[in-house]
Amino acid sequence: MKRATIRDVAEKAGVSISTVSRVLNNPEAVTEEKGKKVLEVIEELGYSPNALARGLIHKRTKTLGVLVPDVSNIYAAGVLRGMEDAARERGLNLIICNTDLKRERMTEYLHILSEKQVDGIIYTSEPVFPDVYEAFQRLKLPVVLASTHSLEYPLPSVKIHDEQAAYEATQYLIKQGHTEIGMISGPLSDPIAGLPRLQGYMRAILEQNWHYHFEQTVEYGHYRYEDGFEAMERLHRKYPQLTAVFCASDEMALGVISYLAQQGMSVPHDVSVVGFDNTRIAHICLPKLTTVSQPLHDIGYCTVQKMEELLEHGEVKELRTYLPHQLVIRDSVRSLV
Structure with a gap:
């Protein structure tokens, strides 16, 4: 049996598609008689409005696309959980797209979204x-x-402020009496986490x-x-x-500990050994890892909040938000003083 559409409801009720959408989204904008007629047809046809139909008036589908370079990464899981919690509270749905760090996959997902x-x-x-920014501009989203x-x-x-966080982590090792401190860095070509964390390490040493x-x-x-x-x-x-x-990440730190063992x-x-991120493995591994804690859940949650603000008002009060980090002291650092 063919599933009823919003067009079917509109035709049978003798109203426009926009009127059906108003009944569903903004019923006070429709006369009582017309609203009653539409609801009777909806019940008769067994119509279940989808997100696109519900959003005709407000131009909203209540759906956000999320581009993630690697969904298997423990860090990504923590951030996505924060996004999911914020989205559920606001009646939003997320479409998660794993780009696998491949530009062609990202382009394909942008088209799908x-x-x-x-x-x-x-x-x-x-x-x-x-080229990424140009792709965003073409989408007009x-x-x-x-x-x-x-x-x-x-x-x-x-x-977070990655450079400052890396500086504080290296400073901690120095305060524990270490004078021969190496670093396992992310790629220099990564201006988001690779280069800033290396610069924080270098600043503390210099x-x-x-x-x-x-x-x-x-x-x-x-x-x-x-x-x-x-x-x-x-x-x-x-x-x-x-x-x-x-180390520039907790996973890297675990690799370091394994090599040393x-x-x-x-x-x-x-x-x-000091890590970065404070993912779940930081307190599961032995010894428990001293690491820079990023507020993963809060990053995801605040991102959805900022998106909702942008959608509602067309702008945000704070363009770049930097959340606080902290160094979590556990068992992987020995004091030499």
């Missing part, structure tokens, strides 16, 4: 390069950034007037466990005297 007539797009974690920002373009965003050669004390990876393991192998080979390592070295007795 446009066809789905989403109200707006949340773009997470990745930088906004000129509101865009809010989560766990990333753009200093070049006026896009609302929610994240303040000590130590004669560091950063090409010796820093290795790079893409934030995953295997990247941390492999980068620590390279770092340990060229910088064997290190006593502490600051494979070499018969213990954390923190032989080498201290």
Whole structure:
């Protein structure tokens, strides 16, 4: 049996599609007699309005598209949970799109989201390069950034101060008496988390007037466990005297701990380790990981709040929101003082 549409209801009730939508979304704008007639037809036909039908008057489908570079990442899961909680409270639905860090997949998803007539797009974690911004402009949809920002373009965003957080984490190691501190960094090509966290580490070291050669004390990876393991192998080979390592993510830190264990070295007795993000693995691993805590849930939640503000008012009061971070002290750092 064919499912009834809003057009079927309008034709049988002898009204316009807009009138049916008003009955469903704004009944006080319709006369009592006309509203009663439409509701009788809806019941008779068994019509169940979808999001597009409900949104005809307000031009809203109550749906947001979310572009995520890697949904399997533990960090992404925490941010998405915050988005989901905020969306449910507001009667919104999310369409999650895993881009897998591939530009062609992102382009394909943007086309799909446009066809789905989403109200707006949340773009997470990745930088906004000129071609990405141009793609957003062509869609003519509101865009809010989560766990990333753009200093070049006026896009609302929610994240933390990565450079300052990395600086404080490195400072903590220095205060614990460590003078030989390496870093497992994200890619230099990543201006969102890679470069700022490296700069925070370097600022803390340079303040000590130590004669560091950063090409010796820093290795790079893409934030995953295997990247941390492999980068620590390279770092340990060229910088064997290190006593502490600051990692650009918790997964990297876990890879570092695993590599050291494979070499018969213990954390923190032989080498201290600090992570970044405070994902679930930080308090599951042994030893429990000292790490920079990002408010993952709050980042996701506030991003949806900002999107709703943008949709309701056409602008936001605060373009770039920076949420507070904190260093969570656990068991992976040994004091040398």
